Amino acid sequence: MYDACEALRDSLLALGAVRSQSYVSKEGDTFEVPIEIAKLSNLVVTTLGEDEEDDDMDLEIPLPNVKATVLAKVIEFCTHYKLVEPTTPITTPLKSNRIGEIVQEWYPSFVNVDQTLLFELVTAANFMDITALLDLTCLAVSVLIKVRRIHIFVVNYFCLLHIPPIHYVPSRGNRRKRFVEYLTSRRIRYLEDKAC
Amino acid sequence: MADCDCDESKDNSFGNADDLALARESMVLVQRSESSRQSVTIFPREIQVQILRHLDWKSLMNLRGTNCYYRGIVGECQDIWKTHHDGRWNNGKCRDTWLASRGLKYWSRTKNWMLHAEKIEDGNWFNEFLRRSRLDQSVHLKLLKLIVEHSQSNDVWYDLMVHGKDIVDCLKRIIAKERERNTSLPGRIGVCSPLQVTGEKVLMGISRCIALQEWKFLHEVKIAERVQLEDGAMAIAKFYESVDDILTHDSIHQFEEYVLYELERLANIIKNRLTARSYASVEAKHPTMDVVEEMKFLFDVTSANDEAFRGNVDDYYDPKNSLISQCLRRKTGIPITLAVIYTSIVRRVCDIQMDIIGLPGHIVVGVPFDGIHNSSRVFIDPFNGGRILSYVDCSEIVTRYNISFHPDMVTPISNEKVWQRMVGNLIHSHSMQETEDDNDDGFFFSLRFLLSDYALVITNFHELVSAPGWCLQPVPFL
Numbered sequence: 001m002y003d004a005c006e007a008l009r010d011s012l013l014a015l016g017a018v019r020s021q022s023y024v025s026k027e028g029d030t031f032e033v034p035i036e037i038a039k040l041s042n043l044v045v046t047t048l049g050e051d052e053e054d055d056d057m058d059l060e061i062p063l064p065n066v067k068a069t070v071l072a073k074v075i076e077f078c079t080h081y082k083l084v085e086p087t088t089p090i091t092t093p094l095k096s097n098r099i100g101e102i103v104q105e106w107y108p109s110f111v112n113v114d115q116t117l118l119f120e121l122v123t124a125a126n127f128m129d130i131t132a133l134l135d136l137t138c139l140a141v142s143v144l145i146k147v148r149r150i151h152i153f154v155v156n157y158f159c160l161l162h163i164p165p166i167h168y169v170p171s172r173g174n175r176r177k178r179f180v181e182y183l184t185s186r187r188i189r190y191l192e193d194k195a196c
Numbered sequence: 197m198a199d200c201d202c203d204e205s206k207d208n209s210f211g212n213a214d215d216l217a218l219a220r221e222s223m224v225l226v227q228r229s230e231s232s233r234q235s236v237t238i239f240p241r242e243i244q245v246q247i248l249r250h251l252d253w254k255s256l257m258n259l260r261g262t263n264c265y266y267r268g269i270v271g272e273c274q275d276i277w278k279t280h281h282d283g284r285w286n287n288g289k290c291r292d293t294w295l296a297s298r299g300l301k302y303w304s305r306t307k308n309w310m311l312h313a314e315k316i317e318d319g320n321w322f323n324e325f326l327r328r329s330r331l332d333q334s335v336h337l338k339l340l341k342l343i344v345e346h347s348q349s350n351d352v353w354y355d356l357m358v359h360g361k362d363i364v365d366c367l368k369r370i371i372a373k374e375r376e377r378n379t380s381l382p383g384r385i386g387v388c389s390p391l392q393v394t395g396e397k398v399l400m401g402i403s404r405c406i407a408l409q410e411w412k413f414l415h416e417v418k419i420a421e422r423v424q425l426e427d428g429a430m431a432i433a434k435f436y437e438s439v440d441d442i443l444t445h446d447s448i449h450q451f452e453e454y455v456l457y458e459l460e461r462l463a464n465i466i467k468n469r470l471t472a473r474s475y476a477s478v479e480a481k482h483p484t485m486d487v488v489e490e491m492k493f494l495f496d497v498t499s500a501n502d503e504a505f506r507g508n509v510d511d512y513y514d515p516k517n518s519l520i521s522q523c524l525r526r527k528t529g530i531p532i533t534l535a536v537i538y539t540s541i542v543r544r545v546c547d548i549q550m551d552i553i554g555l556p557g558h559i560v561v562g563v564p565f566d567g568i569h570n571s572s573r574v575f576i577d578p579f580n581g582g583r584i585l586s587y588v589d590c591s592e593i594v595t596r597y598n599i600s601f602h603p604d605m606v607t608p609i610s611n612e613k614v615w616q617r618m619v620g621n622l623i624h625s626h627s628m629q630e631t632e633d634d635n636d637d638g639f640f641f642s643l644r645f646l647l648s649d650y651a652l653v654i655t656n657f658h659e660l661v662s663a664p665g666w667c668l669q670p671v672p673f674l
Contacts, residue, residue, distance in 0.1 A: 092249045093280070119239075126243055138243065142250035145259065 021048075022060040023075075025068040030060065033075055040078045042129035066124045070117065073110075074124050077133050080106060090135050097146050099139060111140035118144075245273055253280045253325070270322075277321040285328060286446040287364040331359060332366040339370065339398065343390045356398050357405055364402060364448050371395045372443060396439045403448060407434035411646055415612060425552070426540045428615035429520040429533070430455055432622070435646065436519055451521040458524045459537070463544035465503065466490050470545070484563055487546050488576055488584065491538065495582030503527070505534055507579035513628040518621050531559040532618055534578035550576075551608030554617065555590060557597045562608060573606065619646045 021038035023031045038044045099108040125134035260270040374392035410431045497506040508528040516522040523529035539550040551562035563574040575585040591601040
């Protein structure tokens with residue numbers, strides 16, 4: 001399904017049948033997107049503003065915080081959302097642990113990526129102000145919290161989020177403290193075993 | 197994690213092999229993430245809140261227990277906790293005030309309910325959620341205590357009753373679970389476990405305590421426009437609500453919404469009919485009389501419409517005739533209940549408060565009268581098709597009962613007297629009925645609590661719930 005969307009999008013751009021909007025990723029790569037798909041981003045809408053109808057303007061929107069791989073995924077989402085079907089409204093709190101039971105079939109596979117990329121998608125959606133993508137990625141992150149044991153996710157979550165060490169101190173209880181001590185000791189043993 | 201002091205000698209095994217595997221997995225992920233640490237940014241707080249919005253309350257509590265940072269952020273999301281609170285509990289949004297001299301709690305709508313609502317709106321929903329969760333956890337234990345320590349259970353009764361609606365949802369869950377368990381076990385159909393019996397007893401006690409509190413409140417409020425005739429009728433019906441009704445509906449005394457909705461709907465029917473007739477331009481007729489004429493549509497059985505009320509002549513002493521919710525549902529009742537419904541609808545149509553006229557042996561509705569001669573007064577008989585009566589017709593009704601008519605008999609009676617008369621009718625109905633259900637035996641004794649001339653000798657909750665008929669009598673447990 002995505003290949004058909006991508007082909008349609010590319011063909012429209014090639015024919016010049018639609019106006020396009022250019023994004024420049026962190027690495028300097030330029031991505032051209034049909035304007036109607038680009039308008040899913042409120043950043044584009046506010047940037048274009050009253051100059052929207054000016055065909056002479058060739059505005060490139062720089063996205064210094066968004067990597068090329070992430071930007072490609074964002075464009076993939078927007079294309080599918082606009083050309084195929086938008087996501088069903090997501091109600092809170094979640095009724096199910098499976099994303100497939102909340103939104104349509106394509107979207108769970110879209111967010112089925114490694115955590116680093118998922119978190120970067122959240123950041124990109126927030127920066128580009130794409131509400132639908134932000135809702136979907138936040139949904140994916142919350143499902144991760146629900147299905148995993150909380151201490152495992154917290155370890156990943158905190159490490160990926162760069163939270164300073166002071167916040168790693170357990171809030172209360174000897175059980176948490178013993179668990180942290182246990183994890184640290186096991187880590188040391190693991191690294192030692194690996195070194196051997 | 198590396199900043200924590202650790203002692204390898206204290207490596208007590210934490211859990212089983214699964215925990216070890218998960219811990220290893222987390223360490224691997226930590227190692228991998230370290231290499232990409234430089235490329236990842238921190239989520240803004242509003243994004244983290246949006247993620248938390250999707251979680252259920254258990255996941256939120258787990259996340260809250262991880263460290264100080266999330267302890268703070270989870271506790272601050274008051275709108276999320278309000279959503280979880282309203283989704284988990286349907287009852288318990290009222291608060292009581294203490295009246296030490298009587299040993300009972302009185303519900304003050306004007307003052308404390310508003311105070312409580314303001315307090316919650318300030319953003320204390322997380323604490324409220326915690327409080328009610330802990331309360332729910334204590335209910336099961338208290339029920340077991342009641343079963344075991346029956347002779348000394350007044351304190352436990354008090355502990356349960358004082359929370360009122362706050363524990364209704366928990367009690368409903370416990371009772372529903374016990375009922376399902378009893379029906380699923382072979383040879384136990386029709387037999388109740390002690391936990392189910394005690395839970396139903398407590399639920400019934402809470403329901404009637406709330407009804408009794410409302411009843412007393414209605415009699416204490418002095419401002420007339422705050423209290424309507426149907427409020428007292430609904431308090432009586434609340435006193436009657438059975439455990440099955442409470443379990444069926446989401447919130448306790450939910451029929452109140454049905455009564456108000458139904459009265460509004462019937463009033464709209466009359467309003468639409470008046471608009472269609474456009475009598476406003478006709479000066480000859482009094483507007484109140486236009487409404488009275490149209491009200492015949494709702495009370496004349498010969499008009500052949502489903503909305504028409506009729507007097508229940510066939511089963512006059514059925515207690516359901518005195519309950520406003522049942523009358524609205526069954527479209528039948530006794531004169532006093534139909535009169536209450538009639539005046540409630542008229543007030544909604546044209547904002548005029550009709551009078552209730554308490555004739556000996558019958559009730560009619562009177563059009564408000566500020567003239568001199570009674571002969572020009574107009575009365576309506578809702579029990580007999582909403583027909584319009586004159587002063588002479590009323591005197592004939594009274595003389596039919598072999599009573600001499602006196603002009604004071606057509607004096608309007610107050611709301612309190614109407615309600616007292618409704619309770620008296622109910623007590624009389626029960627004494628006339630041959631009840632087959634043993635659980636209902638002596639129920640009309642507890643109705644006496646609603647009579648103003650009944651001396652309330654109850655001094656504690658144990659006596660209250662032990663009063664004959666107050667709660668269901670336990671079914672023998674085999």
